[in-house]
Amino acid sequence: MIKIRHLKKVFGSKVVLRDVNLDIKDEKITYILGMSGQGKSTIIKHIVGLLKPTAGEIWVDEINVADADIQQLYEVRKRVGFTFQEGALFDSMNIFDNVAFPLKEHTNMNKDEIKKRVFETLEMVGLDADRVAYLYPHELSGGMRKRAATARAIILKPKYILYDEPTSGLDPIISDKITRMIESLTREHKMTSVVISHDLKETFKSADYVAMLYNGEIIEYGTVEEFKNSQNPIVRAFIEGNSEKYEKIADGV
Numbered sequence: 001m002i003k004i005r006h007l008k009k010v011f012g013s014k015v016v017l018r019d020v021n022l023d024i025k026d027e028k029i030t031y032i033l034g035m036s037g038q039g040k041s042t043i044i045k046h047i048v049g050l051l052k053p054t055a056g057e058i059w060v061d062e063i064n065v066a067d068a069d070i071q072q073l074y075e076v077r078k079r080v081g082f083t084f085q086e087g088a089l090f091d092s093m094n095i096f097d098n099v100a101f102p103l104k105e106h107t108n109m110n111k112d113e114i115k116k117r118v119f120e121t122l123e124m125v126g127l128d129a130d131r132v133a134y135l136y137p138h139e140l141s142g143g144m145r146k147r148a149a150t151a152r153a154i155i156l157k158p159k160y161i162l163y164d165e166p167t168s169g170l171d172p173i174i175s176d177k178i179t180r181m182i183e184s185l186t187r188e189h190k191m192t193s194v195v196i197s198h199d200l201k202e203t204f205k206s207a208d209y210v211a212m213l214y215n216g217e218i219i220e221y222g223t224v225e226e227f228k229n230s231q232n233p234i235v236r237a238f239i240e241g242n243s244e245k246y247e248k249i250a251d252g253v
């Protein structure tokens with residue numbers, strides 16, 4: 001399980017995360033929602049040790065990432081795959097080399113083993129491996145690039161996968177396909193998924209748990225039904241897409 005306890009992060013004089021507490025349950029899909037700039041990406045960067053917290057603990061199973069040594073961080077990176085919003089793939093490498101990259105870095109697999117694993121993984125994310133493996137990222141559509149980036153993130157068979165806005169910039173049909181891919185990796189391949197999103201439609205379709213980040217804290221956490229029935233005024237304004245209501249509450253009016 002991933003457990004975040006009293007996570008605080010200050011950039012310069014700006015307090016982005018005040019006191020984040022969150023449990024990510026194994027083999028489930030947890031969505032983290034929140035307005036732009038609230039610090040959702042900052043949370044996931046802490047989970048993989050790309051940022052050091054100002055205070056608090058981030059447990060990935062028995063490892064506290066906040067004070068992990070190099071060896072432990074290496075272990076965390078094997079257990080936790082992640083995809084970022086932008087620039088997830090190396091433009092100068094074809095899809096095969098992109099997806100194979102972590103295998104070459106982290107394992108002693110031979111060429112045949114690497115090819116087998118890359119092709120299997122491309123199929124797992126719904127790509128036709130024979131067709132796309134030797135294409136370059138710019139030759140793929142946005143949705144296919146997201147799938148390929150996911151293939152690279154799961155190539156080491158991580159227990160956890162973190163998706164940063166996997167459906168942003170995609171049309172509703174492709175968004176639905178990406179959501180189904182996340183579901184299939186979670187349900188059939190027993191991964192634990194954390195999804196950062198603004199996309200309520202996709203969230204309500206596939207989340208097991210939903211957390212809402214606001215003003216540096218998780219202000220609501222529960223199942224989709226619980227979240228939909230939340231009486232928290234910020235959550236209500238967010239669900240209704242009511243900017244006037246949201247801003248009034250945010251301004252303390």
Ligand SMILES: Nc1ncnc2c1ncn2[C@@H]1O[C@H](COP(=O)(O)OP(=O)(O)OP(=O)(O)O)[C@@H](O)[C@H]1O
Pocket residue numbers: 011016034035036037038039040041042043
């Ligand atoms: N390395 C950094 N140095 C300084 N400020 C940062 C850094 N990383 C993030 N921030 C600031 O922290 C805040 C939260 O950023 P973050 O990207 O985590 O938000 P987010 O909720 O993921 O937003 P979005 O939905 O737009 O991606 C922003 O104000 C951002 O400018």
